[in-house]
Amino acid sequence: MLHDLFTPSVQHALDLVGIFVFAISGALLAVRRNFDVFGMAVLAEITALGGGLLRDLVIGAVPPAAFTDLGYFSMPLVATALVFFLHPQVERIQNAVNVFDAAGLGLFCVTGTTKAYAYGLGLTSSVVLGLATAVGGGVLRDVLANEVPSLLRWDRDLYAVPALVGASIVALCIRFDALNALTSTLAVVxxxxxxxxxxxxxxxxxxxxxRRSAAEEGPEA
Amino acid sequence: MLHDLFTPSVQHALDLVGIFVFAISGALLAVRRNFDVFGMAVLAEITALGGGLLRDLVIGAVPPAAFTDLGYFSMPLVATALVFFLHPQVERIQNAVNVFDAAGLGLFCVTGTTKAYAYGLGLTSSVVLGLATAVGGGVLRDVLANEVPSLLRWDRDLYAVPALVGASIVALCIRFDALNALTSTLAVVxxxxxxxxxxxxxxxxxxxxxRRSAAEEGPEA
Amino acid sequence: MLHDLFTPSVQHALDLVGIFVFAISGALLAVRRNFDVFGMAVLAEITALGGGLLRDLVIGAVPPAAFTDLGYFSMPLVATALVFFLHPQVERIQNAVNVFDAAGLGLFCVTGTTKAYAYGLGLTSSVVLGLATAVGGGVLRDVLANEVPSLLRWDRDLYAVPALVGASIVALCIRFDALNALTSTLAVVxxxxxxxxxxxxxxxxxxxxxRRSAAEEGPEA
Incomplete structure (x- = not known):
């Protein structure tokens, strides 16, 4: 089946890693926003699973994977516990976290695109959903924390574009019937x-x- | 079929116009909030397609129209490009944009109500979904831009009420078996x-x- | 059927009470945020029905109950009218409102868990959805009002934990085949x-x- 790019166990292990690092970023933001431990868990869960949840609702894959796989649900709780007890240490390795987050981004844009296509969507829509899978959780995280989504801010390093490129490579591979474990890995990387x-x-x-005119108020701003 | 009020091509052309003007309002807000070009595109897409997306998820029309029609998806990108290159000019014709936005509002409240009813919802629910189709994208736009939705603010001119009236006219026409291209047009207008x-x-x-008491903090505000 | 814990009329009456008090909290927040009467109605509807709506989308129960039962839709409008005309009086009985809100919380975490299980989800997922049913509306309310969700803030009294305990009791009862009107009531209470x-x-x-390090900016905050 198209969806199983890698062996199921490899795919699952990679998913769990991606979920874990996304959850870390949610829990860290919760600490910065001074939330309590339950707020940390909520933000970790939504950051990690929100993108896939949106995708599954759109493609009609209900109940979404986030609710049928206990592993998916458990990883954010582990991430929350880790940040709860070892917050300064996790902050200190922020650079390492960012590297893992980049890995999660690469992985999710590829699996998201593939899953959307497997559910019958067109190639362009699959790319959009692959992008949404990769960045959706972070947007929900920022909305819940009452911040402008870092995805949208111009003063942040490119985040959506790498995911868009990865998803597009997958779509091209599907188009030319060349999607396999190797090309998928290439897209992730x-x-x-x-x-x-x-x-x-x-x-x-x-x-x-x-943009100068943006500073002035329009007549009906 | 009830859903095809106008000939399909007329309906589709009107949809594209509505999507385009809604997308313009999203892209303009993105510029005011200092987002980069990708943030503009995201906000334009969500403003234009968010209302219909919510409606389709609720009525179980998955994948939503926004993901099956490339035209729907492309218009917000065109709007983004226009605002990106011609931002001051677009701001200057804000009044014209507002007129088109009003047209989009009228159109979407009618098509939203009709589509919800075609999917088996009751008349009241169809009116609610018609309203949600028309205003939902704008609410998502404001939430993503971390602003109080302009729909909810008392210091903005009525926006939901015209859509509610349009949707209600459609419901009344359905109730009395009088929904056709003419009465639909009447509701839009x-x-x-x-x-x-x-x-x-x-x-x-x-x-x-x-409201005076609102200024004082309640005991458990 | 498992979902009918109580006689249907008792269940329905309890649902309406829960919806009503949640709607009151939405309308009161709308007044504090200076929204107009339509903003009040929107916030009341979403606070009261949002949690169940999220649950129904996730379990694939479309159209959601909020759109098939006119009573569910009407109660928030009654709550809006009440707060509109009697705002100071309602504020003054905030303590009574809080007691009813607690009752709604207890009720919704139990019915949410039960409904999710009836739709085939696992026990853990059902507990999560029971929790989401109980607290989801309040989170959407705060997001729309552009506030940090009170659910996440550490300086608020525990809200999610009681709902989590109630939902977990239901799951345990299902696990040991002991779910009936009595044990459900016990979970609510x-x-x-x-x-x-x-x-x-x-x-x-x-x-x-x-947390001290949270005050300092991380290298890539």
Whole structure:
């Protein structure tokens, strides 16, 4: 079946790693926002599982995977416990966390695109859902924490673009009937490396031209 | 079929216009919030397609139309490009944009109500979903931009009421077996004109009576 | 059928009471945030029905109950009218409202868990959805009002824990084949009393250990 790119156990292990590192980023934000331990768990769960949940609702895969696999549900609780007890140490290895987060981003954009296509969506829609799988959890995390989603802010290093590239590679491979474990891995690695480069060199996307007028209030702002 | 009020091509063209103008409002808000070009595209897509997406999830029409029609998906990208390159010019014609937005509002409240009814919901629920189709994208836009939804603010001209009136006219027509291209157009135009009048004369809805106590903190605010 | 714990009419009456008090809390927040009467109605509806709506989307029960039962839809409008005309009086009986809200919390965590299990989810997932049913509406309310969800804040009395305990009791009863009207009532009452005690004695959950570093900005905050 198309969805099983890797052997099921490898796929599952990779999913759990991605979920875990996304959950760490949710729990860390919860600490920064001064939430209690339950707030940390909620934010960790939603950051880790929110993107896949959105995808599954859209493609009609109910109940979503997040609710049928106890492992998916448990990893964010482990991440919460870790951050709860070892918060300063986890903060200190923020760079390592960012590397894992980039790996999760690469992985989820590929599995998200593949799953959406397996459920009958077109290639473009599958790419959009792959992107949504990868970045949706982080957007929900920021919305719940009452912050402007870091995905949308111009002063953050590129995050959506690496995922978009990874998802597009998958779509191209499907289009030319070349999707297999090797090309999937290539797509994951491409997104992963692009994100690492974006962080290393602070790649950013441009803002609208001639924004000066934005500072003035429009007549019906 | 009930859902095809107009000929399919007319319906589709009107949908695309509505999506386009809603997307413009999303892209403009993204510029005001200083988002980068990808943030603009995300906000444009969600503003334009979010209301219909919510409706389709609720009525079980998965995958939602937003993911099966490439035209729906492309219009917000066109709107993003336009705002990206011509932001001051688009701001300057804000009044024209508002008129188109009112047209989108009128159109979506009618098609939303009709589609919900076609999927077997009751008349009242269909009206609610028609309203949600028309205003849901704007609410998601404001939530993502970390602003109080302008739909909820008392200091904005009436927005939900025109859509509610349009949706209710459709429900009444269905109830009395009089829904056709003519009455549908009438409902669209009514909502459209009401919104224009609300903007022209700054119609606003009342707030709760005796709000003074709201300024004081309750015991368990 | 498992879902009918109580006689249908008793169940329905209890649901309406829970919806009503949740709607009151939404309408009161709308007044504090200075929304107009339509904003009040929107916030009341979403607070009261949002949790069940999320649950129904996840378990695939579409259209959700909120859209098939006119009573569910009407109660928030009654609550809105009440708060609109009698806002100071309702504020003054905030303590009574809190008691009813605790009752709604207890009720919804039990019915949410039971309904999720009836739709085929596992016990753990059912508990999570029971919790989501009970607290989801309040989270959506706070997100729409552009506030940090009170569920997540450490300086609020325990809210999720009583619901989690109630949902877990239901899951244990299902596991040991002991779910009936009596044990369900017991679960409702336990969650209700725990929430009352949490408010009375200001029970709070701990925050992460050694948070001091949270005050300093991380290298890539």
């Amino acid at each position: 491409t997104a992963f490396v692009l994100r690492l480069l974006a962080m290393r060199f602070h790649w950013r996307a441009p803002r609208a031209w001639n | 009514t909502a459209f004109v009401l919104r224009l009048l609300a903007m022209r004369f700054h119609w606003r809805a009342p707030r709760a009576w005796n | 336990t969650a209700f009393v725990l929430r009352l005690l949490a408010m009375r004695f200001h029970w709070r959950a701990p925050r992460a250990w050694n």
